[in-house]
Amino acid sequence: MRSEVDMSNVLDKLREYSKPGYYDEFDYHWTMTIDLDRCTGCEACVVACQAENNLPIVGEERYAEAREIKWIRIERYWEGEFPDVKLNFIPMLCQHCDEAPCETACPVFATYHNQDGLNTQIYNRCIGTRTCAVYCPYEVRYFNWFTYTWDEPLEQQLNPDVSVREKGVMEKCTFCIQRIRMAKDNAKDDGRRRVRDGEVVPACVQSCPTEAMSFGDSNDPDSKVSQVMNSPRGYKVLEELNTVPSVIYLKKVHDDV
Amino acid sequence: MSISVSEALRPARKPALIGVVAVVGIFVGVWINDTYFSDRTPVQPIEFSHRVHASDNEIPCQYCHIYASRSPSAGVPSVAKCMGCHTAVADARERPEVLKLAGYWDRQEPIPWVKVHDVPDFVHFTHKRHVLAGVQCQECHGPVQDMDRITRIAPMTMPWCVDCHTEREVENGRDCWTCHK
């Protein structure tokens, strides 16, 4: 029986973790930018995610009960009234917060912050208290209220790189961890220590018809995402909550002549 | 009448002992099942002997398990692959197990090998990474070259994986997302 807790330096560790910029010192800090001026709300990303991550087809009844699972969804916000009415779209997915409220909530460490700046969700560790989802201000955590099944032969499409979740388990966007792992794998094959910029492309980013999304390592100042996120239009949703999200939105330009 | 607790408990001693024996029995039962009736050494559809192939004939592992160094899955050789050699190796052609193989080939039927080394579906193990990192096949699979019927030596459980990752200081080796995703 191993117990790995070394109590002697717990306080040191705590001090270290709470230092600002702690996550910047890791190998990667995966970050996504979403340009709302490009985003058209077409929902290509939603289907891309569904295909990539084995999201269940819940059926009309479950949908009506608001039990659908969409790791990325498009939120719609109307402004004004007819005829001067506008509709704004904003894709909402797990923000992989550096100060994630959900991470403190989980009693069994099924969700935690990993060394790549990712907010993990370990399905097989989850016991289903759902606290993380209640704490999440972005409401991007989805619970498996049932064990969903696929009508034969739709299950042949399931991505073998992603676990199929059972009832009682929380799930959410992973920034396509299987693709990150694959890119790291390829980098190792090539004898590189680091993944090149642009090598990791989550399914949603890949599909986006307007190229509104970009993804990369914000610890690397030369990466595309580092440059995009420094745009003066950049902001974080609900920044006042101090969750320090890793998804940076670029404001839509309102160009009223 | 006495108010001694031990005396009051006396009649309960035997039922308690029986209970203890039963509980011990449960552990014994689990152990028996695990040791003697487990899927550790299942009977395979063909009595294939790794000893004959890997040890006596010195065929390297990756000659048959060709995907081990380039895929998450090591790959079990196809019937065609088996037949590729066995049509050439004349002296082994009439052995009963080889005849079984030939039977599968004639019927163009795949061989339903029983899986010995299995991890749950939520574990995404990859052979490639381990082989390329220089982990010898035997470190996890045991001395396969000495086995007639393949048997599982390692427990293939998470503590076993994590211990090795810890000892070898695998990069991010203790991050859950290394194996679970």
Added chain:
Amino acid sequence: MSKISRRDLLQYIGAGGVGTGAGYLFAEAIKRPVEFLIPPVVPPEDYSPGVATWYNTVCNQCSAGCGISVRTREGRAKKIEGNPAHPVNQGRLCARGQAGLNALYNPDRIRAPLKRVGERGDGAFETISWDEALTQVAGRLGRLKIEDRADRVQLLTGGIRGHLGELFEQFITLLGSDRYAQYDFTYPANLRLANRLSFGIEHLPYYDIANCDFLLSFGADYLGTWLSPVHFSLGYGQLRQGREQRGRCIQIEPRMSLSGANADEWIAAVPGSEGVLALGIARILVADGTYTGSDRDAWQRALEPYSGDRVAAATGVALERVQQLAAEFGSSKASLAIGGGAAAAGTNAVASLVAVNALNHLAGNLGQPGGIIFNSAPVFGSATRHAGLTQMTELAASMQDGAIEVLLLHDTNPIYAMPDAAGFADAMAAVPTIVAMSSFMDETTAMADLILPTDTYLEAWGDDAPEPGVGLPVASISQPVVARVYDTRSVGDIVLSLARRIGFELPVALPWANTKEFIKDAWKKLYTELDPQADAADFEEFWLAALQAGVWGRVEATGGPGDAPAPSTIPDIDAAAATFAGDTAEFPFILHPYLSATLFDGRGANLPWLQELPDQMTSVVYGSWIELNPATAGELGIRDGDLIEVESPAGSIRAPAYLFPAIEPGVVAMPFGQGHTAYGRYAQNRGVNPVQLVALQSDQQSGELAWAGTRVKLRNTGERARVVRNDGISRTLGRQILHPEENHA
């Protein structure tokens, strides 16, 4: 310790035994089930378990012709991604394209040839062998040919492009019939006619949204459903943030579409008045001297009737707005006007689109970057047999008259996609033999006597030249990415084996063993004629390279004939107001149906991912709804979710109300796509089909169904109906979600 008696010992042994047994059973119960490792008998060539392989092919979910890369593992398709090498979609893909996997692995696919056993249409079929099925069809066709009555064979397909269309063409011609029609609800026939009238070129030009500074769209939902949405989305992204000067987009339509939502301004014009508005703007452009062509006077005369006041009155757009639009359109470095959607589906559709074309001409957008760039004709196989309402009505009449003995169907669903009033279903009943080549049991297939199940596009060979093109000759090969899931055959194979079985000159003229051979042979021509300077050493190398890349293209100068409209069109400019079926007093509302950006014209309704995809504008899933302006609804006492009976001169349907903030008060809108009576478990008996409301009116020039030309009336049934939607409150409530204050940025 007292001595243990024999009896005690037995009890202990008994307890131990029971415990051991229980432990054994417990361990047995928690054991993982035994799994098997089943290797292939003979591994396929490129088989590698655990490693993904990508195959490039062509998307078939709409007619844009995007190139796709299908990720496969262990011989199963896992995901459809855009092909980065394909110039149309450049590695991107829309929701509909990605949901194509649901078609491949659809549980409701037809799995074997079927022969009708009961009454026609009651859905009773028995499974028969391919040999029997093909023999029957070939026998029937062969006999007609012997009797010299082969002209009584009608082939009706969807909008098939590429060499497959040519194969059909050859087949039916060799058989001795000229009866080949393509019915595709979304085929841009009006636009093609308008372009021919304006420019003398029928094939679609390249609309250069990426480089345009001012995009004026008359009803064209270029981000959702119009022509080539993924390519236009790429252009839109470029227009917004891909260059130094951010372009502006204006959308003119009675009901806000996805493109309208993304436009800088959405202008609600009176339905059917788009042409008038375009000409009103055109008149200003000519009058203020923006247009300086030699025929300026002729234009001025032609546009004289479109005075500001008249335009403002007819369109409902304020005069100042019209003038502003004209000023901006004229002064922008690169401006572009496009027309589509309901504006291209009224009784005056062609005239309106000609007017939009004229606007482009007058602003000098033709052949300019950021304007309309003319494509050379598609490399091959443009769909030429399109049948509009007129032709389909004629066909229905012939069928009624008994002039058709065999109806061959493939990939088209006129029973669903045509108004009931067209009588197609009744006409079909008069046809003695109906053979459907289809993957799904849709409404039309269900009427067939014999069903030959076809491969989906992910299992079959084919090719495609995208239209609208992208300014350079492009073609792509469609190849099977997985082995067949069921006992199906590709439609090309079916035609070829029918030809072999019928005999006569058919096997000689169509000698190919299968579709692959046919396509390869066709590409040999392309190799020798179109690309003789290709890098490839020989055809095999060229073929393999094209297969791997999924696309073949040649960079060459763009542009072509018809940089200016043919002069004869100038006096013809006439954007008469659209007429609407139904009396204004009895039917006070104009019905504005639109193509759903998820289910498209209904062909996506059997794909569960699309059914579960919230509608972009309303977030509704799994059903139909009718959109009303909240003010209108208030007047009628209609609340969200009230079941409304919508009645038009042609029919009536019931759908729940959805109070939609961005729709003109006199208009009600409904999406196409739902209301299937067949088509598998995900589509069947879900929602309503607004095509049933459409009156039989056609465009005066093209004869296309004017599906946006119907008036309706509404009646609140007083019942409530469920609208499944996934939104909460679609207002920000002043929260800093979209436009945080500057100090937050």
Added chain:
Amino acid sequence: MTMFDHGQPTYAEVNRDVLSSMLETGPRYWMLLGTTMTIAGVCFFMPWIYQLIVGVGAAGMNRNALWGTYLSNFIFWIGLSHSGTLLSAVLHITNSQWRKSIYRSAEAMTLFSLMTAALFVMVHVGRLWFVHWSFPIPNPMGLWPNFRSPLMFDVMAITTYLTASSIFIYMGSVPDFAAVRDVSTGIRRRLYTVFSFGWRGTAREWHTLGAAYMFFAVFVIPLAVSVHSIVSWDFALSIVPGLHHTIFAPYFVCGAIYSGTAGIVTVMYMLRKFMNFERYIGEKHLDYLGKLLLVLSMLWTYINILELFTTWYSGTSFEMEALDFRMFGFYAPLYWEMILFCAFVPLLMLFRKIRLSWNKMLVVSILINIGMLTERFIIVATSQPRKFLPDAFGFYFPSWIEFSITFGSFAIFTTLFLIFIKWVPAVSIYEVKETLKPLRRDA
């Protein structure tokens, strides 16, 4: 007014009254027990098993409202558990004599509502079969629970409280177990010999018991306060508008004692009515409990007003909207019902006449607990479905499974209590005797 409504009993009468309630069991008891057990089985366990098979989706929760009645009931039962042990301990320290005839059943209430609450945790979680992971059990995987998690605090607090309360009630019962032992024979005698640890009643034993009891009384008080504070942190440590309030810990503790005290009144009524304890549970108890309830209700009202104030003072759209929905949204009737039952109804107890009427007090106490049950439901149901992003606002309404399980939980509590009164003297025999005035010589 005295402690004993019908005159002071003698020692022998005390023994007889209390023990007969334990030892003499009529058919009415068995029928009652059978009924509650059936209800518990049909309404609680059967739906629960169904839910275990199909998934938590059997309940009415959804993607916007991930906590539902299971959690609100959990808090309710935890709250109900608060009064018994805490009051008993406080009153023991302050040496209040009137405590002595009621504390045993009050403490039992604590124990059983804690157990019921713990059941709700199990009903709540998605994968019950892995719930042991939330305990810090050394395991070969080297995985530990997350000590930053308020749920982990909960696990710690509840297990500690449950253990401490069990020891506390057991310790106080030892002399009474001895009394039972002394009057019984056969297997029961053996059993109670074991239960009473061979209690002989020597001075040394009494002394040790007194010291230990005092120690536990002191130990339990901060524990009780901490437990409900910790439960409140499940909510307050989130950033959900309407839950993220610093006032939550005192609010919950106050509410807990409040509902617990009302629960005691109800239980006292039942004991008097069905167990014939009229002699031991008298008007004085009722009066004191009534006054306590009155004070607690005012405190509760005060904290509620404070909560309104802080919400208003924060001025954020999030908090205001949450409050607006709570007060005027779909669940507004429940909110006002709660205000009525918990803030206004208890004011009736200002009147002595009501305070001294068992029937009226029963009604008041039940209304208070209905109000408190509603309070917990409102906290859960109105806040977390409507957090920060309006487009993701949702709605929660419990399913029939949840209603059934909620109803069944009362049956479980009653069952446990019914079993208790046959195993443990529901009124502390020796402590009641302590309160008796010295016997007159002529008696």
